Amino acid sequence: MRVSKIETPEPFNLDYSLECGQVFHWKKIGEYWHGVLGNGAIKLRQIGEHLEFTGSSGVDWHDRIQNYFRFDDDLKSIARVISHDKFVSHALQKYRGLRILRQDPWECMLSYICATNTNIPQIERMLDNLCRTFGERMTFDAKEFYTFPSADTLAKASVASIRDCKAGYRAEFIKATANVIAKDVTIFDKIRTYTYGEAREELLRKFQQKKIFKGIGPKVADCVLLFSLDKLEALPIDVWILRTIVNQYARLFDKEFLSKLGHRGSLSFKDYDIISKTMRDYFGKYAGYAQEYIYHYARTLL
DNA sequence: AACCAGGTGAGGA
DNA sequence: TCCTCACATGGT
16 A cells, blocks of 8 residues: 555646535545545545545556546646636636546436435435445545445335435435436446537437436536536536526626526526526536536635 | 525426 | 426534
8 A cells, every 4th residue: 555646737736626516425534535436445635746645456546546637638728718707717716726527427427416405415425325325345544435336236226225325305316317327338438429419418318208317407417417428518507606697697698587587496497508508608618617616616705 | 484405307387 | 398396304
């Protein structure tokens, strides 16, 4: 269990990238982040322009880390494309080095199914319960870790046992979606090659009047596309983004459209599409990056 | 007690 | 096609 080092691209900030709300299963203990990536546990910290880490054996951690933290993104170029906007430009400076992650699609999908109509502490609890109940236990660095439950495992689990993880009414969505993924293991590889529009269509596609992915609406679909399937123009709209749009980007919309939104709790599919289209046109092909900076800024400062 | 939290599905207009 | 409301859970 030797300490390894890997050089980070410029800019990169580990804390911002893991804290900004795009992922739920990392824990910071002291100065080290602890987590599970696929079948391996790892702890890591950032020192200047390096990542220092130790991970469980049998894993090509260099490759996995570079892939997960999207070291392949040219963040400087991305920033140039979205920083024409004052608000985002400010957030880009404040959270310099925040990167979108490239999560495992199934993990991401399950996470965001759990993330509907609840709050972050409960999401973390739900996912932790699911991992402890259905994941594989391992010991690393004298600590306990659990892998994320596979779609196969959850497809075989009872709805009641998923509900016991405090998943509530989401338990049947999880089970139904796990069934679909377990039966079609190449589906994510396929979707990854699609354009954003095609990929989104596929995730939301209806099959004989019935959704094949239960629990996945426009927001969850955009999260999966952005955080795991390389669709950087995907712009998930949740309550925080909506609030910020109303406060900071009202100029991009009709007045009556915004006031209509005001006195309704959640977004209709139609209104979601209008806002999504407008914001993607405004920010361009890296709209998802803009979204994440706006989200983190809104969560921490507004 | 009522409302909110990284929304979505079912059912009716 | 579009809108309204219930929904498990836990905190305030």
